[in-house]
Every structure is written in C-alpha cells, then in structure tokens.
Amino acid sequence: MDTKKLEALTAAVHLGSFTRAAETLGYTQSGLTHMMNALEKELGFPVLVRDRSGVRLTPDGERIFPLVQECLTAAEALEREAALVNSHREESIRVAAYASVAIHWLPEVVQQFRSDHPDVSVHLQMGDVEEIYRWLREGKVDMCFASRQEDIHADWFHLKDDPLLVILPPDWDLGGRTAIPVELFDGREMLMPSPGLYLDAMRVMRAHGVKPVVRQSRISDSAIISLVEHGLGVSVLSELVLRGRSSDVMALPMDPPAVRELGIAVPLKKELRPVVRQFIAEAQQIIEKL
DSSP: OOHHHHHHHHHHHHHTOHHHHHHHHTOOHHHHHHHHHHHHHHHTSOOEEEETTEEEEOHHHHHHHHHHHHHHHHHHHHHHHHHHHHHTOOEEEEEEEOHHHHHHTHHHHHHHHHHHOTTEEEEEEEOOHHHHHHHHHTTSOSEEEEEOOTTSOEEEEEEEEEEEEEEEOTTOOOTTOSSEEGGGGTTSEEEOOOHHHHHHHHHHHHHTTOOOEEEOOOOOHHHHHHHHHTTSOBEEEEHHHHTTOOOSOEEEEEESOOEEEEEEEEETTOOOOHHHHHHHHHHHHHHHHO
16 A cells, blocks of 8 residues: 555644645645545545545544554654665664663663674663653654553563652651651642653552642652752652752652562564664663662
8 A cells, every 4th residue: 555645644634634734745735635535445435524624534534544653654664674774874773761761771781782782873862651652652762761551552671670769858757657658648739750750659559549639740850859858749759760869858668668660662562673682681681780
C-alpha cells in the first residue's frame, strides 16, 4: 500500500480539512481528493466523512487508523535503516531517559559503551514519563530508561528498584519515627512531583486506600524540594532523584517500604538490532554495580 496515501490520510484527519492537508503536503486539493478516493477503493470501504465542516474518520476509518500510524512508523524506520546501510554511516542508538537516570547512571554506561563500540553513536534525550514512552511508541527512540507502568505495553528489562521517600520540612515532628506511614498523606495536601514519580507514588497510595489532596503543578523536582524546605507542603521523591542534592528537607522511607521499578522499555515484540541488545546488556551489568 502506498504510504503517501496513508500520509495524506493522516494529515487530513489531523488538520480536519482537505484544503489545509493539501497545502501542508504540497498537493492540489483535487490531487489529494483523488488519492483519498483511490485509498478508499483499495481498502473497499469509506474511511472519511466529508461535509461542509471538514473531514473526519468514519467508524471503519477509526478502526484502522491506529494501524495506519503503525504502518507509517514502520516505513519511517525502514527508510532510516536503509539509508544507514546505503551510506555506510556509523550505527546509532537513540535513548530516552528520566533526568535522574541520565545524571546518575547513563554517563558511565555511555562512556563504557563508546569505549567498546567506537563506531556506534549514542543519542540521549531526557523527558518525563509521558514524553519518553510516547517517543518509544512513535519509534523516535530505540529504548527508554523509565519506571515501569502497568498500562504501558512494552518489553521490559529490569535494572533496579528505586526506594520512594517521603519529603518533609526540616522542623517536622517525627515523634521518634524512622519511617513515615503512607497514611500520613490521607486527606493531606501533597505537592505533586514529576509525572513519573506521581504515578509511582499514587499507585502505592491507592493500594493502601490513601487519598491525598494533590496540588496540581508542573514544576521541577528541585522546586518541589524548595517548597517542602519552606514548609509549604510534603511530597514523595525517590532516592535516585535526591542523590547528590543538598537541602534541609527530611527524607524518610515509607512504611510499608515502597519503590519504583526502574528499567529499560523497548517496543513490544520487536526484533531488536544486535547493537541495541548489546547496549542493554552492558547497561544492566554496569548499573547493577552502581
């Protein structure tokens, strides 16, 4: 099936208009309309509703649209690999990671891998849980270093469990406790950490029937620590996120103990390139010792 027709369909759906899609792709409107007619004929059923308000997917179109996106992603990956083969350029690995992992684990991993494989380049980009799993799903990265999420469908390589810690102001009365019961957060205002940590912390709290009052925000972990330090709330961060930071906050383990499972996610049931498998194997060996 001609991927240009699938690209045109995607543009029409996203833009909601043949006119705007044609302008974006550099076609005439009649040319794009002809492509969509040909696509529908090839498929054997209509995929678009066309009226004065624009275009939108039919129920059958909605059914196949995720497969259209997968087809385009696969075609893009094929073109990229073919270009590498034909140009004889060095192989590359694209890695996404949380900032905490990129800071504390990946420098040693990348340094050792480049030493062992000087002809392979490693491209690293950082993001939150939503971003890096989206990049993985869209085929923009080969793997992501993240916390395991049950609703994300990916193959998984475990690395380490990262303890979740309760972050409290320096003058908090601990009452002699060395760990903080998860029930502390029930009905209490909690400063929301980064999205990944928030999902990990809320999973633990839901398991114990705890319902904190969450102050919605999109601020950095450093800002969270500063707010807690000034007595403006409590939060949950992880040992790796707090590593190397200097502040006056108290960081105590949860009771019962809780962790986020850190590892490497790769596309589900996808045959990985040998160089990608090698990178994962070396990362597991190095991080196990850190």
